[in-house]
Amino acid sequence: MLIRGVICKKRMCAISLCSLFVVALYLCKYPIYDYILKKIYDLNTNHSKHMKDNQAAFEELELYLRMSSAFLEMYDNVLLPSLRYFWPGNVSIVVVLDQERPEDHKLGETLSKRYPYPRVAYQNPIDPVIYHWRGHERMQRDFFYPEDKITKRYVGFIDTDTVFVTRVIPELLFEEGKPVIIGNYGKYDTPLFAKEESLGTGKMLKSKEIARGMSYFPVIMKVSHIVELRNYVEKLHNKTFDEIFKISSNGPYSQFSVMCQYVWNFHRDEYKFYFHLRSYNNGTWHGEDNPPGREPYAFYQTNVTEEQKMPKPRSSIHLRYHDNWKNPDTLRNVIKTGICFSGGFDICPDQCKHLNRSAIQKELYYFEYNDWSWDKRCLDQQRKHYALVDERSNNVTLQALATGCAEVNRLSFKP
Ligand SMILES: *[C@@H]1O[C@H](CO)[C@@H](O)[C@H](O)[C@H]1NC(C)=O
Ligand SMILES: *[C@@H]1O[C@H](CO)[C@@H](O)[C@H](O)[C@H]1NC(C)=O
Ligand SMILES: *[C@@H]1O[C@H](CO)[C@@H](O)[C@H](O)[C@H]1NC(C)=O
Ligand SMILES: *[C@@H]1O[C@H](CO)[C@@H](O)[C@H](O)[C@H]1NC(C)=O
Ligand SMILES: *[C@@H]1O[C@H](CO)[C@@H](O)[C@H](O)[C@H]1NC(C)=O
Ligand SMILES: *[C@@H]1O[C@H](CO)[C@@H](O)[C@H](O)[C@H]1NC(C)=O
Ligand SMILES: *[C@@H]1O[C@H](CO)[C@@H](O)[C@H](O)[C@H]1NC(C)=O
Numbered sequence: 001m002l003i004r005g006v007i008c009k010k011r012m013c014a015i016s017l018c019s020l021f022v023v024a025l026y027l028c029k030y031p032i033y034d035y036i037l038k039k040i041y042d043l044n045t046n047h048s049k050h051m052k053d054n055q056a057a058f059e060e061l062e063l064y065l066r067m068s069s070a071f072l073e074m075y076d077n078v079l080l081p082s083l084r085y086f087w088p089g090n091v092s093i094v095v096v097l098d099q100e101r102p103e104d105h106k107l108g109e110t111l112s113k114r115y116p117y118p119r120v121a122y123q124n125p126i127d128p129v130i131y132h133w134r135g136h137e138r139m140q141r142d143f144f145y146p147e148d149k150i151t152k153r154y155v156g157f158i159d160t161d162t163v164f165v166t167r168v169i170p171e172l173l174f175e176e177g178k179p180v181i182i183g184n185y186g187k188y189d190t191p192l193f194a195k196e197e198s199l200g201t202g203k204m205l206k207s208k209e210i211a212r213g214m215s216y217f218p219v220i221m222k223v224s225h226i227v228e229l230r231n232y233v234e235k236l237h238n239k240t241f242d243e244i245f246k247i248s249s250n251g252p253y254s255q256f257s258v259m260c261q262y263v264w265n266f267h268r269d270e271y272k273f274y275f276h277l278r279s280y281n282n283g284t285w286h287g288e289d290n291p292p293g294r295e296p297y298a299f300y301q302t303n304v305t306e307e308q309k310m311p312k313p314r315s316s317i318h319l320r321y322h323d324n325w326k327n328p329d330t331l332r333n334v335i336k337t338g339i340c341f342s343g344g345f346d347i348c349p350d351q352c353k354h355l356n357r358s359a360i361q362k363e364l365y366y367f368e369y370n371d372w373s374w375d376k377r378c379l380d381q382q383r384k385h386y387a388l389v390d391e392r393s394n395n396v397t398l399q400a401l402a403t404g405c406a407e408v409n410r411l412s413f414k415p
Contacts, residue, residue, distance in 0.1 A: 050171075050175070050176055050177070051170075051171075051391075053174070053176060053177030054170035054171055054173075054174040054175065054176075054177055055170050056177065057154065057170065057173075057174040057177045057178070057179070058170035058173060058174060060152050060153040060154050061092065061152060061153075061154040061155075061156050061173065061218075061220060062092045062093065062094060062150050062151060062152040062154070062155060062156065063091065063092065063093040063094070063156045063157075063158050063218060064093075064094055064096065064143075064146055064149065064150060064155050064156065064157050064158070065079075065093060065094070065095050065096065065118070065158055065159070065160065066096045066123075066139040066142055066143070067095050067096065067097060067160060068097065068098065068101075068104065068107075068135070069103055069104065069107050071160040072107070073413075074160040074161050075111075075160045077331075077411070077412070077413040078160065078161050078162075078163055078319055078331060078413055079158070079159075079160050079161070079162055079163070080115065080116070081335060081404075081407070081408075081411055082162075082163045082164040082165070082316070082335055082338075083116055083164060084115065084116075084400065084403065084404075085164075085335065085338075085339060085400050085401065085403065085404035085408075086164040086165075086166060086167050086168050086315075086338060086342070086400070086404075087116075087164065087168050087400075088167070088168060088169070088392070088396065088397050088400075089396050089397075090116070090117075091116035091117075091118075092152065093116055093118045093119070094118060094119045094120070094121050094149055094150065094151075095108065095111055095112075095118040095119070095120050095121070096120075096121050096122070096123050096142065096149055097120065097121075097122055097123070098122065098123060098125065099122035099123055099124045099125060100124075100125045104122070105122070108120035108122070119151075121148075121149045123142050123145075123149075126138075126141070126242065127242075129246065130242045130243075130245060130246045130249075131245075131246075131249060132246075132249065132250060137249045140249065140255045141242070141245050141249065141255075143157060143255050143256075144226060144229070144230060144241065144245070144255060145226075145230075146221075146223050146226055147223050147224075147226070147227050150223050152223075153222060153223065153224075154179060154220050154221065154222060154223065155220070155221055155223050155226070156173070156218030156219070156220045157217070157218055157219040157220075157221075157256070158217050158218045158316075159217065159318065161318060161319040161320045162217045162218070162316050162317075162318065162319075163316055163317050163318075163319045163331065163334060163335065164315055164316045164338070165314075165315070165316055165317055165334050165335070165337070165338040165361075165363040165364065166313065166315060166338045166341060166342055166361070166363075166364060166385070166389070167338075167342035167343070167389045167392075167393075167397060167401075168315050169385075169388055169389055169392045170392075171385070171388050171392075172313060172314070172315045172385070173218065173220060173315065174220075174272075175272040176272065178270055178271050178272045179220035179221065179222070179270075179271050179272070180220070180271070180272045180274065180312060181213070181216075181219075181220075181260050181263070181271050181272065181273050181274065182215055182216040182274045182276055182312055182314060182367075183210060183211025183212060183213055183215055183260055183273065183274070183275055183276065184211055184212040184215040184275075184276050184278060184367070184370055185210075185211045185212075185275045185276065185277055185278065185294075185300055185304075186277050186278025186285050186290075187278050187285060187288065187289040187290070187291075196251065196252045196291075196292070196293075197212070197252040197253060197254055197257070197291070197293075198212070198257070198291035198292060198293030198294045199251075199252070199253075199291075199292060199293035200248055200251055200252050200253025200254065200257075200258075200293070201253060201254065201257040201258050201261050201293060202293040203247075203248060203253070204233060204244060204248050204253065204258050205233065205236070205258060205261055205262060205265070206236055207261065207265060208293060208294060208295045208296075208299075209257055209261055209291070209293050209294050209295065210260070210261060210264050210294075210295050210299070211257075211260065211275055211276075211294075212254065212257055213254060213256035213257035213258070213259060213260035213261070214254045214256045214257060214368070215256075215276060215367055215368065215370070216314050216316075216367060217314075217315070217316045217318065218315075218316075219256045219259065219260075221259050221263065222263075222267075222270065225259075225262070225263055225266075225267055225270075226259065228262075228266075229258070229259065229262045232262070232266075273304075273308050274308055274309075274310065274311075274312040275300065275304050275308055275309055276311075276312075276365075276367075276370065276372045277300075277309070277372070277375075278370055282374040283374060283375060287300075310377060310381065311365060311372055311375045311377050311378045311381050312381065313364035313365065313378075313381055313382060313385045314363075314364055314365065314366075314367060317334060317363055317366060317367060318367060318368050319331065320415075321367075321368035321369060322334075322366075323369065325415060326415045328412060328413060328414055328415070331411060331412075331413045332408060332409070332411045332412070334363050335404070335408055335411060336351065336352075336408045336409075337355060337361060337363065338361070338363065339351070339352075339401060339404040339405060339408055340352035340355050340357070341355075341357070341361050341382075341386060342386070342389055342401060343389070343390075343393065343397075343398065343401050344401065344404070344405055345357045347398070347401055347402060347405055348402075348405035348406075351405055351408070351409075359379075360373050360378055360379050360382060361382060364378070364382055364385070365378050
């Protein structure tokens with residue numbers, strides 16, 4: 001009896017504990033499960049929504065290349081191979097040439113008939129006084145007038161010495177459907193462009209420069225924002241834009257810094273900003289030698305968010321401002337490295353055995369002598385990029401990669 005009683009009591013105990021547990025589960029189960037499921041669902045839907053938005057924005061992008069016959073070799077040997085291997089599918093691009101030059105019309109005709117089958121547009125001549133008779137300045141000026149050249153919503157400025165160094169996926173150029181901007185911030189940027197350049201931005205916009213904008217390619221802007229920028233500057237100075245340009249372009253300035261500055265001031269929520277902290281002392285910079293026209297260090301500390309300080313992989317480098325660009329192997333090596341990381345380790349392992357696939361691909365973080373790869377977070381961001389590259393790969397991109405594997409060793413360019 002005694003034994004039975006104990007067993008009975010134990011059972012009662014077990015039953016009541018059990019029901020308590022069931023009640024607890026009943027109370028807790030739904031909120032917890034709901035919460036977890038909702039989080040997973042949110043993450044997934046956010047992810048696929050962002051992928052869709054980025055793809056849609058990418059389809060609204062047209063590349064803009066201001067060119068002349070002097071740069072034909074660069075176009076053929078530098079820009080085109082990297083576009084062919086890394087740009088997904090057909091390239092939406094307009095090549096802009098000089099209206100008044102018969103040789104440019106000839107060039108336009110031949111270019112339009114071969115890869116990447118660009119649209120060709122011609123820019124009317126203007127008074128050379130505006131650009132001080134310097135072809136380079138004329139090109140910079142024309143960047144401010146994209147609206148009759150570009151047929152899409154976004155313009156993406158590139159150069160003939162832009163070299164794509166990784167598979168281009170929409171996520172490199174757009175996030176949440178907004179164009180990515182990667183400005184350089186820190187001690188004045190390159191030995192070539194003096195610290196005074198920041199003053200040029202300030203003069204045109206009458207505000208301090210937040211970062212250097214000539215620090216990534218393609219520089220993507222809403223076309224309408226550039227038109228708006230010109231109108232704004234005209235009102236600000238009570239002069240025509242070309243008169244203002246004439247004054248600005250007589251000293252150091254950068255059209256891309258001006259554009260990035262303008263959209264930071266007036267359309268910040270429509271772009272995704274990143275601030276690449278200059279690396280000359282591997283991130284231990286505290287404001288010394290800040291360019292005179294630049295926002296002070298306090299701006300970087302307080303106005304720039306942690307998210308905006310994250311390393312963002314770039315799609316391309318600017319070849320002529322690479323340390324070793326005069327070495328004919330440099331171009332081949334940077335493109336080959338990009339092929340390996342973009343899938344070559346699996347598709348053409350022999351080509352890639354000299355590389356460590358777990359290591360950093362420095363070119364993702366290197367632009368005009370400025371290296372961001374010292375930042376420990378770069379490797380993680382690189383892995384995320386390549387996970388997306390995998391997710392976005394398809395027959396067209398794999399075919400381009402295979403072509404790259406087969407051709408890359410034959411690439412040559414003699415600077
Ligand atoms: C989803 O994205 C929105 C903005 O697009 C953001 O506010 C929200 O926190 C994101 N949710 C998750 C779970 O990441
Ligand atoms: C590229 O353009 C060609 C000719 O216009 C077309 O036939 C082809 O389907 C396009 N390819 C892709 C991937 O869009
Ligand atoms: C703008 O410049 C014009 C002459 O170019 C002058 O007549 C006008 O008063 C100026 N407006 C302002 C607001 O300064
Ligand atoms: C920065 O780091 C790199 C490697 O991460 C190293 O080679 C270089 O010497 C460092 N520079 C300074 C100034 O510490
Ligand atoms: C920095 O933040 C302050 C305070 O929010 C704001 O007044 C200022 O305009 C910001 N500066 C820039 C350049 O965005
Ligand atoms: C490859 O790179 C990773 C990350 O930098 C490193 O941990 C590993 O030791 C490297 N492997 C070789 C064989 O060098
Ligand atoms: C894509 O590649 C897969 C496997 O290589 C093949 O089965 C499929 O037919 C291809 N699709 C097209 C549209 O070429």
